[in-house]
Amino acid sequence: MIALERLQEFIKKHALFQEKERLLLAVSGGRDSVLMAKMFKLAGYNFGIAHCNFQLRGKEADEDEYFTVNLASELGVEIFVSKFNTKEYASKNHISIQMAARDLRYQWLENIREEQNYQYIALAHHQNDVVETILLNLTRGTGIAGLHGILAKKGKIIRPMLFLSREEIDSMPPFEFREDSSNLSTKYARNKIRLEVIPVLKQLNPSLEQTFEANRKRFAELETMLNQRVEELRNELFKKLDEHEFEINLEKLKNLVPLNTLLYELFRPYGFTEAILSDLAVSWTSQSGKLFRSATHELLLNRDRILLGRINEEIPAPIIIEQESRLCNWNEKQFSIGIIPIEDFKMCTELNFAQLDYDLLKFPLIMRSWQHGDFFRPLGLKTKKKLSDFFIEQKISLNRKKDIPVLENGNGDIVWIAGLRISEGYKISPNTKKVFILEQLN
Template sequence: MLPLQQFRDFIEQEQLFWQGNRILLAVSGGKDSVLMLHLFKAIGVDVGVAHCNFNLRGGEAQRDESFVALLAKKLGLPFYVTHFDTKKYAAEHKISTQMAARDLRYQWFEEIRVKQQYDYIALAQHQNDAVETVLINLTRGTGISGLHGILPKRDRLIRPLLFLNRQQIDELVSTNNMEFVEDSSNASTHYTRNKIRLQVVPHLQEINPNLEKTFAENISRFAELETFLNAEVQKLGGKILNQRSDGIYISLAEIARLNPQKLLLYELLKPFGFSESLIQEILDNLKALTGTHFFSATHQAIINRDDLVIVKKNKMVAANQFIHPTDKSIVFANHEIFLTFTEEIKFATGLNKAFVNADKLIFPLTFRNWQNGDKFIPLGMRSLKKVSDYFIDEKVPLHLKATTPILVNGNGEIIWIVGMRQDNRYKLTTATKKVAIFELKIK
């Protein structure tokens, strides 16, 4: 007999899916996925069967594909299959074969789910898989999320066999005379997971014969702990992460008060790609000079006086952009500047517009980043001032210095520090006949 009531109870308890949902089953042909397929068929859920051939085991892989195709046909279920050049993908992406297979199958499962309008993807992982995953994560180093290992549900992935262990699955397959295929690579200790399964877990089971049950209970506790931590971090982020147009500001004083400091700062900055080692480096340099940088793959953190500022890397230095009198707008990094002309001699106050004497313009004009040695005459003044000194006087954060567009005339003179200050040489006078209006909009 199949444990149908336990299966239904687990689905309901974990809220894996709802009545009327369509489920795409990942079926390799092994015991686990074959049992999962029969359980779903027995409770009358609308399912389809998906099989990946990774072309790693020659004729054995083709045997598995044929077996799953025939099984789906016998049960009257839709069958989807794909073939991967897994070794080529692994080499191109410089990852292990196992990781390549994982990436390829998840990408393809999601494509089929969307295309064929399934609600969820079911994977046949069980309690022993969860134990192995936690042990692998602990061996390699992990945070709290790694301690809960495999969750019953994450986004569109569900794992409805996590109420069973490997021995129970073996017994169910045997007593119900289910046909299956055996993956010979499961006996190889070449793979990390197999080493854990074949060489480590048996010794742990000698210490604790109920190892799978104990780990299942611990995993549940760790998952609840992660949920609690995420909720607390979200509340904390709402208090100390100050979102501004130019980046996210965190008071250094607030960082110093965090307790536990490293854990909370890591969780706050994890979405921006900062590793634990980078977090430690930031904490070691909270009293560093303004301008100290820390880089993740996608962002940078900058010490700016009393704050740590997080900005995207793509908001940094941009290529020069040229503007001609016929241009209506120009895009520079995350800024868009519009140009209009008028013969009505008037101007309005505000930092996002510059009203320039058009008769003095030498086209093409240039939008570029600030450069060392730049000088201009601030509006209302008579002598040249270094742009760097102006930035210091105005307390402009370092990352804004790097991203603020500078409008330069054809003769090399600065016309406008965009969004901040116009040059006095290009102001409107009683002799002005035509006005060029530059207006800034941040995208």
């Protein structure tokens, strides 16, 4: 059987798996996945079958499940089946039905793979799926990764059927399979491309699949080259400050060529979109202190550099310090409070002490985390400074900032950055009569 030999050659060429490794085949009951299961059986590979019932087509979906269970029995392999409430999942997560089915499928397959000790998950995509994916990506907008479509191997996912085209699969000796009626509906973008766009393109190029496969290989190689260059640049430009924070030389970043592509690729792993990075590029010459956020990370412009850090949304709640308070706790830190007459006062230079002019304070005071837009006048300076700039000068990472206590006066002034500096306007002076002392105990 020539197709079987081609399958084995394709698997070896792309190093998809070793012969004795256990494989979990995702089988829907459709032609492609059933053919994959039958060919794997003929090749003598060690595999089991997993079937998802998304409960979207009523009786038809249940019949697909029944057929796949019987197929596993016929092939003498173990089978795993799961029913999903796909519509409910899509509604709860505000995503499309197709995206919901995809998420549920991949999550479940990976869980089964791990629990049952399978090495890889095999999906039955073929060459026409590659064409559809590339066209779909181009229609929606894509980077270079979208131009190579579907890879034969990515992590624990393998696609051993990519050596076949739809026409070759259709020409195989007949065998039983299930036909998914939803594949004929053009309300889905992928189906519209398959049923209406590709037939027109094949009139222009009858060897469309082979052409796309050749292009796919070129794009994949270009992506490898780009990734190598980006990794070199990341190692050169990103200076690690701590586990989740980097400092980036702004001048070197500005001089990258081609700027937009490299900028996107450098920051893409941190969730930044092209729109955000375009705004960054517009702002970096004139808007020091501006912050840009993705879902997981933030970029802070600071004159000649950019700080990249992971967002930590767990901001400690503020606490109130009353005039009569003598002890307080904030973010697992404890503070003692005292008020003494100036005659009994002895200056302490340790940074865990705040010694302030009591009569300038307006109670209640607030102890909290820093906030964007905070200013204060550090001891010894004549002008106010952005707290974000002060933190940078003190080499405080984006991650650590939220854990540093900020003491706010009742009039809104910041009077102490715990462990770092008091405010110039609240220091002890010749006019001071009482001293307010706040000591961080741990």
